[in-house]
Amino acid sequence: MxxxxxxxxxxxxxxxxxxxxxxxxxxxxxxxxxxxxxxxxxxxQGVKGPNPSFLFGNIPEMRRIKQELAKSDQEMETGTTDLFSSNYLATIFPYFLHWSRVYDPDMAKELANCKSLDLGKPCYLQKELGALLGMGILTSNGDLWLHERKGMVNLMVEAGNTMLNLWESEVEKHDGGAEVVVDEYLRNLSADVISRASFGSSFAQGKEIFNKIRQLQMLMAKQDMLIGVPGFRYLPTKSNREIWSLDTSIRNLILNIAKNHEEHDSATHINNDLLHSIIEGAKGGPLSSCTPEDFIVDNCKNIYFAGHETTSTTATWCLLLLASHPKWQSSARGEVLEVCLGNSLQADMLQKLKTLTMVIQETLRLYPPAAFVTREALNDIKLGGINIPKGTNIRIPIAMVHRDPSVWGPNSDRFDPGRFANGIAGACKPSHMYMPFGVGARTCAGQNLAMVELKVVLSLLLSKFEFTLSPNYMHCPAFRLTIEPGQGVPLILKRL
Structure with a gap:
């Protein structure tokens, strides 16, 4: 033959x-x-929506709406009195804004109250964003998710001193006032904190991983509208080849760190950080859906990405809003100085920072780092009187909920931390309409650490500097898997 x-x-x-x-x-x-x-x-059951096309679903209509609606809505908002609190949904997600006016099923309350594991994270997250998230805690379901959820404690706040020293040097070079683009500094600071608190290492040791994850994030954000198109992730396009290469490189780096970490644990018998818990977790538990190596790699990627990217982005938005609202900046600074009384910041002081907490909560309302709450019905389930068939995906645009005038009042687009003076329950009714860390059983496992880190970082900066917004700033929020300033945030820093 x-x-x-x-x-x-x-x-x-x-x-x-x-x-x-x-x-x-x-x-x-x-x-x-x-x-x-x-x-x-x-x-x-009366649940309607836009008619999809074969193969590409609603993508053609999304593109059409973005072209038609974004421009008109943006023009309507040019007269806003508070540019930095304007509704950016019209430029980033105009199709969701349009569809919310046409189709308006209310699922937020039902998701918040649902504790069933039959409602989990969509399978497409593991597939389409697998290179970035894999089957880590952000995307896994059922017993595997329960096995992965661990606490993150002992924030190493001294990581912030390095950044402050750099900024002080810049200010001294420019006669007491310097322009600093704060984004990258805050990203590095947050990465250092996560490394120290969770992996027992400094940012320098994990710098290559952080840089590659950032590159991966930017590449995957460019493909956002194509996520879910069957087979697209297998095509050998230039961006897909770059994603595959970064994925392999990140995997090897993480496994190398895990191997060195395990050898160090065996030699010193010191094993009190999160990486040790992840390594031990890979040795047992419900891992039938992934290998021990995948378990370690995917959860480390989840923590590297979600643990530092979202926190640094929120800190950046906080500084932007405080710089553009000097009265609130002055009020928050006065509180920090009063609580610290000239002493170093201590953990027991953080709960006394009421004004700063309100500022952070309002920032998370206007600029939540995560754009959506996403769920998939893993089995047939009933929500709000509607029978949701298995395989149905539910997506709630968080920023749209956070700016709903019927919930937050007529000034819902304005920066007003005072709305949180009586807590979340006093700021909006019902309280589940505030969801920067998610809702229901799948709320963010690291939200307490994130709030502590934000309070520490902002307290240090407020106690050292007075800052205003640079005239070079361009307000253009961008969706890069998180909602972040599109052109960076340059601030004019002055020593107090």
Whole structure:
């Protein structure tokens, strides 16, 4: 027999026509028939939405709306009295803004109250964002998720002193006032804190991982509208090849750190950080859906990304809003100086920083780092009187909920930390409409550490510097898997 031909007898070989028919039938079932059956079940219950196209779903309509609606809504908002609190949804997610006016099912309360593991993170997150998140705590479900959730404690606040010293040097060079683009400094600071608190190492040791994860984040953000298009992630496009290369590199770096960490633990018997817990967790528990190596790599990537990127972005927005609202900056600074009384910041002082807490909460309301609460019905489930069939994805745009005038009042787009004077319950009713850390059983595992870190960083900066917004600042929020300032935040710093 000639090489390259099957050794099977000819009668068993399918004609090319039958192969094409079988392939088309499979694709039709997966891409259209199965999703259409889910849509029909929801339509019968009065849940409607935009009609999708074959293969690309709602992407063509999303692009059309972005072209048509974004410009008109942006023009309507040019007269706002508070540019930095304006509703950026019209430029980032105009299609969700449009659809909310046409289709408006209320699922936020039901998601907040649902504790069932039948409602989990969508499977597409593991597939489409697998290089960045894998099957870590941000995307896993069921027993694997319960096994992964661990506390993060003992924040190493001294990491902030290095950044403050750099800023002080810049100020001295420029006769008491210097322009500093704060984004990258805060990103590095937050990465250092996460490394120290969770992995027992400094930022310098994990710098290459952080840099590569940032590159991966930027690449995947450019593909945002294509997430969910069947098979796209397998195409050897330039961006996909770069993603694959970064994924492999990050994996090798993390496994190398984990190996060195385990050897150090065995030699010193010191094992009190999160990385040790992750390594031990990989040795047991419900890992049938992933290998021990995948467990370590994916959870480390989740913590590297979610633990530092979201916190640093929120700190950046806080500084921007305080710089553009000097009265609140002065009030927060006065509180910090009064609580510290000239002493170093201590952990027991943080709970006394009421004004600063309000500033952080209001920043998280206007600029939540996570754009959406996403859930998938892992089994048939009932929410708010609606039967949600298995496989249905639910996505709530957090910023849209946070700016709903019916919940937050007519000034919902304005920066007003005073609305949180009586806590979250006093700021909005119902309180589940405030969701910067998610809702229900899947709230962020690191939210307490994030709040502590934000209070520490902002307290240190307020006690050392007075800052105003540089005239070079351009306000253009961007979605890069988190909502962040598109062109950076330059501030004019002056020593107190």
């Amino acid at each position: 000639e090489p390259g031909f099957s050794s099977l007898p000819w009668p068993t070989l399918l004609p090319p026509v039958l192969i094409c028919v079988a392939l088309f039938s499979y694709l039709y079932t997966i891409l259209w028939l199965k999703p259409e059956r889910l849509r029909q079940k929801l339509r019968k």
